[in-house]
Each structure stands twice: as C-alpha cells, then as structure tokens.
Amino acid sequence: MSAMRIDEVPSTNEIKDEWFKKRNVENSDVEDITRPSLSYWKGAWYRLLQNKLAMFGLIFIILLAIMAILGPVMSKYSVSYQSLQEQNLSPSMKHWFGTDDLGRDVFTRTWYGARISLTVGLLAALVDLFIGVIYGGISGYKGGTVDSVLMRIIEILYGLPYLLVVILMMVVMGPGLFTVIVALTITGWTGMARIVRGQVLQLKNYEFVLASRSFGSPTLRIVKKDLIPNTIGQIIVQMTLTVPSAIFAEAFLSFLGLGIQAPFASWGTMANDSLSAILTGYWWQLFFPAFFISMTMFAFNVLGDGLQHALDPKLRR
Amino acid sequence: MMNFIFRRLLAMLLTIWVIATLTFILMHAIPGSPFNSHNGKQLNETVQKNMEMHYNLDKPLPIQYLIYMKSVATFNYGPSIKHPNDTVNSLISDGFPVSFELGMITLIVAIISGLILGVLAALKANHFIDYVAMTIAVLGISIPNFVLASLLIQEFSVNLGWLPPSMWTSWKSEVLPTIALATGPMAIIARLIRTSMIEVLTQDYIRTARSKGLSPFLIVMKHALKNALLPVITLLGTLAAGILTGTFVIEKIFAIPGMGKYFVDSINSRDYPVIMGTTVFYSSILIVLLFIVDMAYGWLDPRIKLHKKEVS
Secondary structure (H helix, E strand, O other), X not given: OOOOOHHHOOOOOOOOHHHOOOOOXXXXXXXXXXXXXXXXXXXXXXXXXXXXXXXXXXXXXXXXXXXXXXXXXXXXXOOOOOOHHHOOOOOOXXXXXXEXXXXXXXXXXXXXXXXXXXXXXXXXXXXXXXXXHHHHHHHHHHOXXXXXXXXXXXXXXXXXXXXXXXXXXXXXXXXXXXXXXXXXHHHHOHHHHHHHXXXXXXXXXXXXXXXXXXOOOOHHHHHHHHHHHHHHHHHHHHHHHHHHHHHHHHHHHHXXXXXXXXXXXXXXXXXXXXXXXXXXXXXXXXXXXXXXHHHHHHHHHHHHHHHHHHHOHHHOO | OHHHHHHHHHHXXXXXXXXXXXXHHHHHHOOOOOOOOEOOEOOOHHHHHHHHHHOOOOOOHHHHHHHHHHHHHHOOOOEOOOOOOOEHHHHHHHHHHHHHHHHHHXXXXXXXXXXXXXXXXXXXXXXXHHHHHHHHHHHHHHXXXXXXXXXXXXXXXXXXXXXXXXXXXXHHHHHHHHHHHHHHHHHHHHHHHHHHHHHHHOOHXXXXXXXXXXXXXXXXXXHHHHHHOHHHHHHHHHHHHHHHHHHHHHHHHOOOOOHHHHHHHHHHOOOHHHHHHHHHHHHHHHHHHHHHHHHHHHHHOOOOOOOOOOOO
C-alpha cells in the first residue's frame, strides 16, 4: 500500500519483481478469521464489560437490589419503630447508620428507601416500555392520519409541565407509592413512544421489511420479527435512563411532602426530615439517604451511557 | 412560515385549554373542600354555605367551569381562599419576579459553565481534562438538587460561614440557590455540547478553516461552537421546565419568597383559585418558551424548514 510519488513512477509499464515483497505467512491460516464472530448481543456484552464505569454501575445496582431485599429483614428494627431513648444516636454497632430525631434506625430506613426507589424506577420503566412501544409502534407503522393524530396528542402531553401533572395527581389521589407510580407514568411514556415511532418509521421502508411483506408475512410477524428486534437496543437504553429520572421524581415529590408518607421511608422523605441535621450536626441522618440516592442515580446513568455505546453499532470502535 | 406560526399558536392555545380543563376536572375530583377545616376548626354550616356562595362553589359544575374559563381567558382568578386579602394575581406578581430572577440567573450560569466544560472536554476528548469534565457532569446529573442544596448550606453557611443559608436579600444570598439549581442543567448541557462538538470538529469545513490558518481558538469560537450549540437550543425548553420545577424545592430549602412556595402551599391547603391560577400560569410560560425555542431553532439553522412537514 506504500504510496508512490508521481515522479517515482517508472516510465515504462513494465512491472518489476523487486517492487513486491513476499509476505511471510503460512498458507494454512490465510483463510482463518482472526476474531471469533460475535453475535450482536455477545458483542454488546463484550463492549459493556470493557466499560469499567458501566460495570461499576451494574454491580452497584445488583448490590443495592440485594440489600433492598435483605436489609430490612437483617435489621432488628422495623421501619416505623421509634424509641425516644435512642434519639439522634451516631452510627454504632447497635445502629449501624445511627438513629434519627424520633429514634428510628437509619440503617433499616435506608434500605427500605432503596426498596421504594427501585420499585418506582422499575415500574415506571416497565409501564414506559409497555405503553410507549405499543403507541410508538402503531404510530410509526400505520403512518398517515393515524400517525399525525397520535403525534398531536403526544405534543400536547409534552407541552404539559411534567411535574405539575404529577403534583396535581397527588392532590387528587392522595399521596402514596401507587399515586407516585401512576403520576410518573402518565406523562413519562412519551419519550419512549417518540423513539420507537422514529425507528419504526425508518425501518418499515427498508428492503428486508419489504421482502418480508412480499412473502406475505402478517403484520404481527413483521412487527415481532423485523421491527422490534431492530429497535430493542434503543428501547433498553431509554428504559435505563428512565429509571434514574423516575427515582429522582419520587425523591423530589417525597422531599416536598407530596410523595411517600410516614411511617414509611423514602430517601426523599428521609432527606427532608433531616434537613435540620445540617444545623444540629447529626450528619448521618442526611448523609445516608443523600449518598445512596446520588449513587443510585449515578449508577443508572453510567450504565445507561455504557449500554448506549455498547448497543449502538455506529459507535463501535 | 406564517402558516406554521399560526398553526403553532393554535396548538399552544389548545394545549393551554387542555391543561386548564384538566386542572379543573382534577381539582373537583378531590374529596374535601377548602372550607373543611378553617384553621383547624369546623365551620358553622351557614358560614360554610355563604363561603361557598362567595366563591361560586355552590353552582353546578358546568357553570363553575364557564366562570373558571372566563377567569382563565381574562387572567383574573379572584381572591385566594386561604389568604382572602390577596388575589391570585397579586400572589403571582409578588412571587413570580423572584422565581423568574432565580430561574434566569440559573439558566445563564448553567449555559455558560456547561459550555466551558463541554468545549474543554471535546477539545481534549479522551484525555485527562475530558475525564474530569465528564465526571463532574455525571455527578451533576446524579446528585439531586435538594441534596446538593443541603450540602452547600452545610459547607458554605454552617462550616465556613461565608454565605447566608436562606432568604433572598442580597447578591450573597443568591449564590447558593443558583449553584444548587444550575448544576443539573449545566451537566446536561456539558454532555450535549461535548458530543455535538466532537462531531462538528470532524466536519470538512473545520478542516478548511484549519487549513487556511485560523487559530484553534477562532475555529472553535466562530465555526464549531455555532453548530454545536444547536442541540442545546432544542433542549432549552426542557431545561427551563426542569429549572422551573426545581425552584419549588430550592425555594423551600432556602426560604425564598417565590411562586413555587405559594404553589406547593396552595396544593396542600386546597386553595382552588391559587392552584388553578398558578398551574395555568406556569404551563403558559412553558408553552410559550417551547414555542420561542422552536422559532429560534428554525432561525438559527437554515437547514430546518419549519413550514415543511417534519420527517422522522
């Protein structure tokens, strides 16, 4: 491949042997494929494993999930257990994360909060998936009038200030975990629907879909076999990024007093209750909920970023 | 173009109408009336009747809806139920300038600092500075604003005593709320700028600019940044919405007398006129913002033709 400058090009058309060098290769491995061929998912998984930050996120989420299940069980205290003799104790062997101003065990409440946060995040992502994929799929696949009508509806929903709707729902249904989830999903699915619609709109005109259709495949088969598998990467990424925003929204609402109510604990309510801890110096009351909510959001964000890079064939290095 | 603006204006009015109607329906679906407990005391039945009459709550729902629609159209929501001496309009005109100031300063700080971080990261892509900038950005996205606010108060007000922990009196008191509120949007902007900047820097016209001998600084400022900014502008509407809702919580923590406080209070006390007034007001502002952003986008990027139907 060595480029030859114009003035070096010999005037004759004769090809000389010394221009070429014999490559020292044994004949046997010429035909070999140097890298094992990877399926799409294996390749994506391999690329994800290379991404240290994303792996950290994944491991953190798994550990958090385990602690969310086991933490409240492991502890001797219940979420609502109060002991007036044990107010504002600093972390010790008896209370690993200390106690709050009502003598409640911060360790138990932190993991209970993890349960709430993970439940809210996962359910919000699942409902997003369900409504968003169906809505976006129909909109993109049908096209035409159906598409315009469905997209106008989304535009109006998009114009609705997200948290205002959530807060209004809280007012109507009363605060609580169920309300938080319902309220979050009412406006949350539009992003997913837009992404799926854009993908489907593009994919349905590709040759392989046309081929499938000309073989007489029913619509359902085209959707299941051709459209969804080619959109799934983006769907997964979108889901991973929905989780932290749902977790944030729940904590935000609970912090304002519009979310989870006492005696149950959420990281948002714990942070709100312990705001005064800044002045009193009981740092652990604020530190643990604040630390875990930030770390959880960080973990989901870096995992989402990592997945985006791993699943997008265009970003392959 | 005019056709497009007209259609958008129509859609905006429709959206505001939907929001107003939704708010009305939701408000009246709530069990309980604002007079159920007046300062903790049960009201005399006749007094309650008279109160309801005064606020038109005794009329059938469709009539109430019409009265309400009239107040939305004329931007006159009458007095607050819980604070009868204040009208909704006066609450808004008291609180909004403060919230608006906080929001605007935040937006400006977020854009400038996000730009600097993002450009630095893109120019030094995959080097130390990039990693530092992007770590700051991911942390900024991950730490909720109310957590950050508490940490800032802890450090700068309690431990160091440099800045006041609350109120809205001097420029000093504006520093902490602004930082707490601006960090999230800053991080989003920085990441966006980095991605689009890296892409823009590989374009042919950047190579042309470089080959004609422009200094790297001029290339970034004159050629690259202009195009890398476009995705940020599309996001401005969403960012503004985030900052707007963020003010609820920040105003609460720092005891800032803005509109967010009235809004959250009004929800907890079922103050119908205030809830409706502030909701419609907030949504209108957001919708107008989204509209301006769309217009600005078409104006800045001639490749986008607004009057044509959007593809993809």
